[in-house]
Amino acid sequence: MSNHDQLHRYLFENYAVRGELVTVSETYQQVLNNHDYPAPVKKLLGELLVATSLLTATLKFDGDITVQLQGDGPLKLAVINGNNRQEMRGVARVQSNIADDSTLHQMIGNGVMVITIAPTEGERYQGVVALEGETLAECLEAYFRQSEQLPTRLFIRTGESEGQPAAAGMLLQVLPAQDGNADDFDHLVQLTNTVKSEELFGLPANEVLYRLYHQEEVTLYEPQDVVFRCTCSRQRCADALITLPAEEVAQMLEQDGNIDMHCDYCGNHYVFDAMDVAALYTGNTGESDKLH
Numbered sequence: 614m615s616n617h618d619q620l621h622r623y624l625f626e627n628y629a630v631r632g633e634l635v636t637v638s639e640t641y642q643q644v645l646n647n648h649d650y651p652a653p654v655k656k657l658l659g660e661l662l663v664a665t666s667l668l669t670a671t672l673k674f675d676g677d678i679t680v681q682l683q684g685d686g687p688l689k690l691a692v693i694n695g696n697n698r699q700e701m702r703g704v705a706r707v708q709s710n711i712a713d714d715s716t717l718h719q720m721i722g723n724g725v726m727v728i729t730i731a732p733t734e735g736e737r738y739q740g741v742v743a744l745e746g747e748t749l750a751e752c753l754e755a756y757f758r759q760s761e762q763l764p765t766r767l768f769i770r771t772g773e774s775e776g777q778p779a780a781a782g783m784l785l786q787v788l789p790a791q792d793g794n795a796d797d798f799d800h801l802v803q804l805t806n807t808v809k810s811e812e813l814f815g816l817p818a819n820e821v822l823y824r825l826y827h828q829e830e831v832t833l834y835e836p837q838d839v840v841f842r843c844t845c846s847r848q849r850c851a852d853a854l855i856t857l858p859a860e861e862v863a864q865m866l867e868q869d870g871n872i873d874m875h876c877d878y879c880g881n882h883y884v885f886d887a888m889d890v891a892a893l894y895t896g897n898t899g900e901s902d903k904l905h
């Protein structure tokens with residue numbers, strides 16, 4: 614049985630702790646689509662996807678979050694972007710060979726994690742975190758310690774389910790402005806840490822929560838769908854194209870007959886021929902956005 618991707622929020626009635634449970638397997642498969650990433654890069658993208666979904670669900674406002682790992686190692690960049698509607702996309706850039714048993718640090722080399730929070734209205738916030746932990750979850754927990762001081766734990770599981778890439782995870786966070794008892798939080802962390810990949814990949818959320826916390830009183834809220842959605846469009850490509858020097862654009866046209874702009878995130882191609890380009894410069898983009 615496969616459930617479609619959903620984010621669930623829940624609350625412990627007897628502790629000042631909230632939780633999230635997310636499954637993103639379908640979205641994960643779409644992120645991997647059209648790419649041939651090495652196994653550890655696939656796994657890392659799955660972890661980033663789970664983490665970004667869990668993070669965007671902590672937003673108190675409309676906006677989006679980008680979680681990006683970058684460094685001088687064979688994996689130059691891995692990035693996932695998501696928003697409060699749980700629309701997600703992501704991409705990785707591999708610049709040299711990555712062995713199947715590579716760790717996070719071997720892949721990234723000297724690098725950092727950059728978390729950008731961009732509210733629809735208001736100022737962007739960017740946090741740069743050293744990659745101190747062994748795993749992505751540990752690095753993110755360090756970020757929470759630095760930025761919000763709300764004790765937060767992430768539980769990320771990636772793997773396969775029914776022969777397809779699968780990814781899911783959970784988050785526990787002490788509620789703000791309430792001095793949660795540290796022992797209580799540790800107790801809940803220990804319970805949550807026993808969650809198995811198969812349970813997260815295959816079972817309905819209420820059943821997972823029951824298995825983990827059957828002695829606790831938990832309120833589970835209405836879920837939110839998680840979907841893959843790329844924000845690229847013909848218009849955005851046109852906007853980028855028109856910022857290039859005209860000679861450069863003319864040269865590209867001469868060389869190939871048209872300009873083929875490719876989106877790394879979703880694999881879409883946007884092709885501009887000489888007529889399209891001419892229309893750009895007269896302020897008329899000609900064709901309407903083909904994606905919508």
Ligand SMILES: [Zn+2]
Nearest residue numbers: 843845876879
């Ligand atoms: Zn795209």
